[in-house]
Amino acid sequence: MVKVLHFTYMETTTIKTVIPLQIPFLQPFIYKFVKASAVKFGRLMKLNEDKDIFGRCCLDYFAGDKDAKIIVNTDIAETDELPAEHLFRDFENMPSHEQAALQQARGDILDIGACAGSHALYLQDLGYNVTALDISKGCCEVMQKRGVKNVVCGDIFKFSGKTYDSILLLMNGIGIAGNLPKLPELLDHLRTLLNPGGKIIFDSSDLQYLYLEEDGSISIPLTDRYYGELIYNLEYKGKQSGEFKWFFVDPYTIEAVAGECNFKMQFLAEGPHYDYVGCLY
Numbered sequence: 001m002v003k004v005l006h007f008t009y010m011e012t013t014t015i016k017t018v019i020p021l022q023i024p025f026l027q028p029f030i031y032k033f034v035k036a037s038a039v040k041f042g043r044l045m046k047l048n049e050d051k052d053i054f055g056r057c058c059l060d061y062f063a064g065d066k067d068a069k070i071i072v073n074t075d076i077a078e079t080d081e082l083p084a085e086h087l088f089r090d091f092e093n094m095p096s097h098e099q100a101a102l103q104q105a106r107g108d109i110l111d112i113g114a115c116a117g118s119h120a121l122y123l124q125d126l127g128y129n130v131t132a133l134d135i136s137k138g139c140c141e142v143m144q145k146r147g148v149k150n151v152v153c154g155d156i157f158k159f160s161g162k163t164y165d166s167i168l169l170l171m172n173g174i175g176i177a178g179n180l181p182k183l184p185e186l187l188d189h190l191r192t193l194l195n196p197g198g199k200i201i202f203d204s205s206d207l208q209y210l211y212l213e214e215d216g217s218i219s220i221p222l223t224d225r226y227y228g229e230l231i232y233n234l235e236y237k238g239k240q241s242g243e244f245k246w247f248f249v250d251p252y253t254i255e256a257v258a259g260e261c262n263f264k265m266q267f268l269a270e271g272p273h274y275d276y277v278g279c280l281y
């Protein structure tokens with residue numbers, strides 16, 4: 001049975017569609033094809049109060065609703081649930097590859113898409129100067145209430161003016177770019193936020209496993225859409241986020257894209273389910 005992880009969340013669900021061929025070393029070439037053929041960038045996560053799914057769910061959990069959870073709909077997988085509890089995880093309850101990622105962070109740190117602030121709080125407690133950025137007002141309120149000292153409510157694509165030694169994009173935060181063709185724009189922007197010698201630390205998954213056939217071959221369609229791209233619609237207590245794009249990226253492809261943006265990539269750790277941590281410098 002084929003499974004998908006959401007935002008590198010650990011629960012898995014069944015995939016709806018089945019598909020046709022590709023192998024890892026082809027990824028950089030396929031990326032070029034995708035880049036050349038994509039004309040428009042998709043809609044990114046946009047928020048008003050009702051649509052602030054992460055924020056409303058985190059606020060309720062923080063206020064005592066320990067069963068709060070987000071319903072995760074995508075165009076390729078069965079409906080799944082993301083319990084708020086996972087967003088409030090402490091270091092001991094983080095997957096080992098995420099722990100490995102945090103151990104790479106140094107100096108002034110920017111945590112992008114910080115959500116409930118779990119990574120920011122851990123690093124702040126270690127004595128680092130952490131800025132936690134999130135587009136969700138509700139998440140920012142929760143982070144302030146949890147004691148994160150520097151919270152910035154805003155869109156990463158509009159954030160500028162300060163520079164950092166480490167930039168974190170965890171729980172597949174690199175997907176914030178929306179789709180693969182927009183990744184260079186994100187990386188070019190993040191470069192402007194890095195101090196000399198600074199690093200971007202990220203995790204993601206290779207969704208190739210979704211297309212694994214019983215005979216061990218992999219069947220992925222050669223369309224104008226990179227196979228890691230998904231369309232999400234999140235739900236919380238009857239309200240929906242509306243459709244937005246998010247994507248997962250395999251290590252070969254991100255190494256190629258990052259190379260075009262003059263970043264080098266280091267593979268740092270492997271997770272339990274086709275997920276990995278990398279760093280760009």
Ligand SMILES: C[S@@+](CC[C@H](N)C(=O)[O-])C[C@H]1O[C@@H](n2cnc3c(N)ncnc32)[C@H](O)[C@@H]1O
Nearest residue numbers: 007045054113114115134135136155156170171
């Ligand atoms: C899957 S959650 C990541 C949670 C957190 N990094 C963790 O590991 O627990 C994605 C977060 O990214 C935030 N987000 C989405 N688009 C954003 C953007 N353009 N700028 C800043 N934050 C954004 C969302 O509000 C949400 O809190």
